[in-house]
Amino acid sequence: MENRLNYYQIPREEWRLFYRDHYVPLSSQELMRIKSLNDVISLKDVEEIYMPLVHLLGMRMQSRNYAQGKLADFLGIKHKKPPFIIGIAGSVAVGKSTVARLLRDLLTDIFPHNKIQQITTDGFLYPSDELKKRHLMKRKGFPESYDMKALINFINDVKNGLTAKAPVYSHSVYDRIPGKYDVIDQPDILILEGINVLQLPSNQQIYISDFFDFSIYVDAAEPLIKKWYMERFDLILDKAKDKPEDYYHAYAIGDRDIAHKMAEDLWNDVNHKNLHSYILPTRNRADLILNKGKNHLVDELYLRKFV
Numbered sequence: 001m002e003n004r005l006n007y008y009q010i011p012r013e014e015w016r017l018f019y020r021d022h023y024v025p026l027s028s029q030e031l032m033r034i035k036s037l038n039d040v041i042s043l044k045d046v047e048e049i050y051m052p053l054v055h056l057l058g059m060r061m062q063s064r065n066y067a068q069g070k071l072a073d074f075l076g077i078k079h080k081k082p083p084f085i086i087g088i089a090g091s092v093a094v095g096k097s098t099v100a101r102l103l104r105d106l107l108t109d110i111f112p113h114n115k116i117q118q119i120t121t122d123g124f125l126y127p128s129d130e131l132k133k134r135h136l137m138k139r140k141g142f143p144e145s146y147d148m149k150a151l152i153n154f155i156n157d158v159k160n161g162l163t164a165k166a167p168v169y170s171h172s173v174y175d176r177i178p179g180k181y182d183v184i185d186q187p188d189i190l191i192l193e194g195i196n197v198l199q200l201p202s203n204q205q206i207y208i209s210d211f212f213d214f215s216i217y218v219d220a221a222e223p224l225i226k227k228w229y230m231e232r233f234d235l236i237l238d239k240a241k242d243k244p245e246d247y248y249h250a251y252a253i254g255d256r257d258i259a260h261k262m263a264e265d266l267w268n269d270v271n272h273k274n275l276h277s278y279i280l281p282t283r284n285r286a287d288l289i290l291n292k293g294k295n296h297l298v299d300e301l302y303l304r305k306f307v
């Protein structure tokens with residue numbers, strides 16, 4: 001373990017040994033069940049990376065609840081347990097939603113009495129009509145393309161125990177789905193994933209991360225992220241082939257080289273710029289940086305020294 005300013009740098013070989021005594025390794029039956037829930041993540045990473053992470057999260061939940069109880073005692077009020085909110089940031093296509101879904105499933109498995117919900121901030125992008133009006137289609141994902149006021153109101157409501165609705169975005173529609181919402185109703189744990197979760201909104205004086213109890217930045221070298229973006233693009237095209245209503249249908253049935261060129265341009269002109277100008281600068285705000293290498297395997301982790 002290397003001691004860097006503000007972070008411990010921990011190679012996977014060391015991380016996988018943490019809390020070894022505190023949990024029983026997963027049985028092959030449990031591993032198969034997790035595999036069926038999440039068919040992309042390597043089971044080796046589940047055991048060696050994500051299980052120790054879940055146990056770290058469990059510890060952090062305990063200490064947060066203890067501190068919250070002490071505050072209630074000080075104020076002489078009833079103990080309340082606000083949702084424990086986990087934020088997951090990182091580039092477009094780095095694998096945030098995949099990590100978020102896996103954590104949701106593992107946490108549900110380990111804390112079966114807790115209600116655990118997970119959403120992405122993609123739904124808080126302005127709808128395409130509004131983005132077009134504001135000339136922001138080429139800046140989709142940039143800070144000004146999100147309705148940050150709505151996102152902050154949403155997270156405020158969740159933290160204060162109110163029922164909150166999050167609009168839903170679809171990659172294949174390439175837009176918000178009108179009238180469709182995820183309802184977040186007093187969860188014990190909320191996992192909020194998105195490229196912007198560690199950013200300071202331009203016209204608001206409050207960080208979304210002020211509401212977080214733990215934050216994770218999923219990181220990788222850009223050539224790898226671009227490769228994953230292109231691979232996901234091919235998956236989206238394959239699914240769009242038989243769906244004329246899909247945004248990508250015309251690309252899916254047309255010349256793949258033209259489609260690939262379009263995706264490559266989108267990466268270079270939009271997502272690459274967004275990564276360097278607005279996403280990477282938030283990395284050092286995370287409690288944990290997960291660094292992925294080839295095949296999405298986590299090779300090292302950076303854990304913030306101070307809680």
Ligand SMILES: Nc1ncnc2c1ncn2[C@@H]1O[C@H](COP(=O)(O)OP(=O)(O)OP(=O)(O)O)[C@@H](O)[C@H]1O
Pocket residue numbers: 040041042090091092093094095096097098099122194195228229231232235295296
């Ligand atoms: N651990 C993993 N193992 C294998 N494949 C993965 C893993 N994580 C992500 N992928 C694949 O990489 C691609 C991008 O992942 P994902 O959609 O989760 O990214 P994202 O960061 O949520 O993207 P966006 O911000 O654009 O929604 C997907 O095709 C996904 O299946």
Ligand SMILES: CC(C)(CO)[C@@H](O)C(=O)NCCC(=O)O
Pocket residue numbers: 092093122140141142195266267270271
């Ligand atoms: C929806 C976002 C912003 C984030 O997930 C991203 O997937 C996106 O659509 N970026 C814009 C450029 C592109 O189409 O890749």
